[in-house]
Amino acid sequence: MMEIIFLGCGGGMPTPERSLASMMINYEGRKILIDCGEGTQVSMKMVGRGFKTIDIICITHIHGDHIIGLPGLLSTIGNSGKVDPLIIIGPKGIAEAVKSLMYIVPYLPYELRVIENYSGSIDFGDKYSIKELGVLFKPMNIQISSIELEHSSPCFGYSFYIKRNPKFNIEKAIENNVPKNIWNKLQIGEEIIIDNKLYTKEMVLGTEREGLKISYITDTRPILDINNFVYNSDLFVCEGTYGKEEDIDKAIRNKHMTFKEAASIAANSNVKKLILTHFSPALKNPEDYIDNAKAVFNESYLAKDRLIETLKFN
Amino acid sequence: MMEIIFLGCGGGMPTPERSLASMMINYEGRKILIDCGEGTQVSMKMVGRGFKTIDIICITHIHGDHIIGLPGLLSTIGNSGKVDPLIIIGPKGIAEAVKSLMYIVPYLPYELRVIENYSGSIDFGDKYSIKELGVLFKPMNIQISSIELEHSSPCFGYSFYIKRNPKFNIEKAIENNVPKNIWNKLQIGEEIIIDNKLYTKEMVLGTEREGLKISYITDTRPILDINNFVYNSDLFVCEGTYGKEEDIDKAIRNKHMTFKEAASIAANSNVKKLILTHFSPALKNPEDYIDNAKAVFNESYLAKDRLIETLKFN
Numbered sequence: 001m002m003e004i005i006f007l008g009c010g011g012g013m014p015t016p017e018r019s020l021a022s023m024m025i026n027y028e029g030r031k032i033l034i035d036c037g038e039g040t041q042v043s044m045k046m047v048g049r050g051f052k053t054i055d056i057i058c059i060t061h062i063h064g065d066h067i068i069g070l071p072g073l074l075s076t077i078g079n080s081g082k083v084d085p086l087i088i089i090g091p092k093g094i095a096e097a098v099k100s101l102m103y104i105v106p107y108l109p110y111e112l113r114v115i116e117n118y119s120g121s122i123d124f125g126d127k128y129s130i131k132e133l134g135v136l137f138k139p140m141n142i143q144i145s146s147i148e149l150e151h152s153s154p155c156f157g158y159s160f161y162i163k164r165n166p167k168f169n170i171e172k173a174i175e176n177n178v179p180k181n182i183w184n185k186l187q188i189g190e191e192i193i194i195d196n197k198l199y200t201k202e203m204v205l206g207t208e209r210e211g212l213k214i215s216y217i218t219d220t221r222p223i224l225d226i227n228n229f230v231y232n233s234d235l236f237v238c239e240g241t242y243g244k245e246e247d248i249d250k251a252i253r254n255k256h257m258t259f260k261e262a263a264s265i266a267a268n269s270n271v272k273k274l275i276l277t278h279f280s281p282a283l284k285n286p287e288d289y290i291d292n293a294k295a296v297f298n299e300s301y302l303a304k305d306r307l308i309e310t311l312k313f314n
Numbered sequence: 315m316m317e318i319i320f321l322g323c324g325g326g327m328p329t330p331e332r333s334l335a336s337m338m339i340n341y342e343g344r345k346i347l348i349d350c351g352e353g354t355q356v357s358m359k360m361v362g363r364g365f366k367t368i369d370i371i372c373i374t375h376i377h378g379d380h381i382i383g384l385p386g387l388l389s390t391i392g393n394s395g396k397v398d399p400l401i402i403i404g405p406k407g408i409a410e411a412v413k414s415l416m417y418i419v420p421y422l423p424y425e426l427r428v429i430e431n432y433s434g435s436i437d438f439g440d441k442y443s444i445k446e447l448g449v450l451f452k453p454m455n456i457q458i459s460s461i462e463l464e465h466s467s468p469c470f471g472y473s474f475y476i477k478r479n480p481k482f483n484i485e486k487a488i489e490n491n492v493p494k495n496i497w498n499k500l501q502i503g504e505e506i507i508i509d510n511k512l513y514t515k516e517m518v519l520g521t522e523r524e525g526l527k528i529s530y531i532t533d534t535r536p537i538l539d540i541n542n543f544v545y546n547s548d549l550f551v552c553e554g555t556y557g558k559e560e561d562i563d564k565a566i567r568n569k570h571m572t573f574k575e576a577a578s579i580a581a582n583s584n585v586k587k588l589i590l591t592h593f594s595p596a597l598k599n600p601e602d603y604i605d606n607a608k609a610v611f612n613e614s615y616l617a618k619d620r621l622i623e624t625l626k627f628n
Contacts (some may be wrong), residue, residue, distance in 0.1 A: 014356045038352060038386045042328045044464045064389050064418050072352045072382045076327045096417070103414035104378050 002311045003025040005035060009214060009277040009303040011219070012065055013242055014028065015263055019305055020065045021278055023216060024049070025236060027162060030140050032056045033073075033215050035109060040069035041076050047306055048095050051080035055140065056124070057196075060089035060095045061155035070098065074112070075105045085111040085135040089144065091154040092117040117154075121145040124238045125163055127189075139189070141165065145288075146230040149220035151255045159215040159229060164313045170205040176203040182293065192297060212311050218278045223257035226269075233271040234311055237303070238262040240276035241287025256280075259289050263296035277303035316341040316476060316625045318528065318549060323617040325533070325555055325570075326379055327353050333619055334379040335592055337530060337551060338363070341476060344454050346370045346470060348385075348530050352385035355390050356529070361620055365394035369451070370438070372403035372458065374532055375469035376411045384412065388426070389419045396432040401423040404460065405468040406431040426448060431468075435459040439477055455479065455618040461543040463534035465569045473529040473543060478627045480519040490517040526625050528586075532592045535566070536575045540583075547585040548625055551617070552576040556589035557603025570594075573603050579609035581617035591617035 003026040010020030020037020024044075031054045033040070044051060054077055060066055077086065088098060095114045102112075113135045115122075123129045123139045141163045149155040168187050178199055182192050186204045193199070215230040218239035230236050241256035242248075251258050261274060264275040274297055279286050286302050293300035315342040322333030334351020338358075347354070358365060368391055374380055377389045388548050391400065392607050402412060416426075427449045429436075437443045439455045442493045455477045463469040493515055500518045507513070530545040532553035544550050555570035556562075565572050573590060580588040588611055593600050600616045607614035 011394065013386070014359075016360050038383070041351065042330055045328075046330045062418055064386055067418060068382075068386045069352070072327070072378055075378050078393055079327065100414045102415035104376055104381060105409055199616065 003049075004309040004311065005047055005049065006266065006275075006277060006303040006305060006307045006309075007033075007040050007271075008037050009279060009305055009307075010037070010065070010281060011239070011278040012281050015281055017305070018279065018281075019043050019284065021060075021218065022069065023277070025160060025214065026054040026077065027142070028093070028140070029053055029288065030055050032058065032142070032144075032160065034058045035060055035066045035218075036073055037065045038068045041073045043222045043306055044073075047256040047308070049298040051077045052082045054082075055084065055086045055137070056084065056089065056144070058144065058146075058156070058158050058216075059088065059094055060149075060157070060216075061091055061151060061188065062093050063153060063219070067097060067101070071101045071105050072110060074102065076107045077260050080107075082110045085113055085137055087133070087135065087137065087186040088112065088114045089118065089122075089146070089147075089156075089158075090114070090116060093154060110265045115126075117147075120144065121202075123296065143230070147225060148215065149226070150223045151219045152278075155219060155313070157215065157220065157226065157229060159213060161211055161213050161235070163211045164209040166205040166208055167176050168204060172206065173204040177221045179201050210314055212313060214311070217265075219256055221255050222257055222265055226265055228269075230269045230271060231271070234273070235309065236266055236269065238274060238279055239278035240286070241278055241283075243283050243292060245287055245292055259300075261298055266297040270277035272299065274300045274306075275302065275303050275309065316526065318361075318551075318625065319361055319363065320589075320591060320617040320619060320621045320623075321347075321354050321361070322351050323593060323621075324351070324595060325553070325592040326595050329595055330381075330462065331432070331619070332593065332595075333357050333369055334383070335374075335532065336383065336389065337591070339474060339528065341456070342454070343367055344369050346372065346456070346458075346474065348372045349374055349380045350383040350387055351379045352382045355387045357620055358387075361622070365391045366396045368396075368400065369398065369454065370401045370458070370593070372460075372470070372472050372530075373402065373408055374471070375405055375465060375467050376407050377533070380413070380533075381411060384548065385415045385419045385591065388416065388422060392419075392422045392505040396424045399427055399451055401449065401451065401542065402426065403432065403436075403446070403460070403470075404426045404430060405462075405470045407468060426478075433456075433460065433462075433580070436568060459543070461539060463540070463575075464537045465533045467537075469533060471529065471531040471540065473527060473545060473547070475525055475527050477525045478523040479524055483520040486520065487518040490518050524626060524628055533570055533580075535569050536571055536579055540579055542583075544579065544583045544585060547583070549578075549623065550580055550583065550585040550588050550589070551591055552579060552588060553592035554600070555592055555594045555597075555598055555609065557593075557597050557606060559606055573607040573614075574610055577614050578605035580611040580614065584596060586613065588614045589617050589623065
């Protein structure tokens, strides 16, 4: 089971009701954060999931409402006892932005590794792929992909594919003459050599099973590439800065989307569920406009701070 | 009348109950902020006093819990319509810290002027003194002094002396042969030349009246210099990171104070009232320990987020 926790669902500036953009994926005791606006660490405290196991932070773009919470959060993670490396992924400019913000937090007890403007997918379950990153990172069963969006500064959308472990296949293990005492180790991914013979997980595991796909798109206009990128998502999290369709001019000018535009992407991408987030501070009651989304895509819902969504493998 | 608003009274890291260090002085429609931890702008919104008239921000030191809120706040002030300059005062290193944090907010619609490591007092009511700062700053009846404290990084304490305007003295105005049609203008501080004769406010105003003194001391050990610096304060705001006197070792090690230590300064400095702030995140209920302060100085009280204290001239 996996938790998606909306830590902040506001855009622009924080309000008493809404912290700024941040969402957390909590899976198998490890955490991925997407964006880190002001208020993120307080929301983290309120949901009580702990800071130590945040291993990856994906930043969509270098606007204050998506990144200002970072120095405080990284500092608090440091006080939580973390010693494993933490990876920050972001668009062009992210390394310099992190360096600048961290001026006031000169020391962290863990390694910080920034991956800037990386196009394509990173498989964090593949230890060879992780080795290339140059950090001692404990593999996690997740593949992160990015897409360039259309905003007023370089901006990434992200998708997260959480792989489901294949079942242990006892017939296959016997057929491959795998010694019984290493079955467990192979199942969890270790590779073992006995008498010059290499044993791998493929010798004991069954066929691949369908995983879960979560996609996160903010801040952007609704460009066509998004449809392919979020295709088949179990959960599609998308910005809905403006509720009213009458605000379409503002959406175009400020490079954002209306509820209806976000729902149109959902309708065209075979996603199971849409959750809207990143509401304008002027949008006091997003629920007043949810029908603008539901009319286009019925499985449309609204985020709110500290909403917890759980996902299960099919 | 003047308002002192505690925007955040936590130290170290923010909690759901306490934002990080920040206090506001609101007087004659203009505002001075002291420190700007994470959560400051949300607290500002909650008390509803407006962002546009923040004219001075004093930063005690460059630790995250006292300054991380700055880029978000300055950006929000920019969206409030401010065009007048904003002055930031702070210890050694403040200019570089502000520059680094503002990397993610590259444009502000108002001038930002940083005064670094300025020892002594600045009289913001004296237009000649302000001119030296090199900004077009509308005078305000306040004098700001700083003191070097003893913390793990360069740290300033501040005191604010709010001058009370002398009364208009009609006998003096007549005695000095001041034309009646310029009485009002002289009273508000204008200088006027008529027939080669200079008329000034001193020609129409009575003797000086006692003002109000507010002092703000955090983060530091209780060094002797503080007693002189805060002497005679109408309100002495002081850190009380630890409530229990048993935590004195931690206080010494981390360069902070216990409630009792702060109260001892108050008792030795002829201040009228002490408000403790900057509580450790581990200090869940500061009220459990207020008696440790009251036993030493009876007029000891506790800050909490969004507490509003009003002060009146005697």
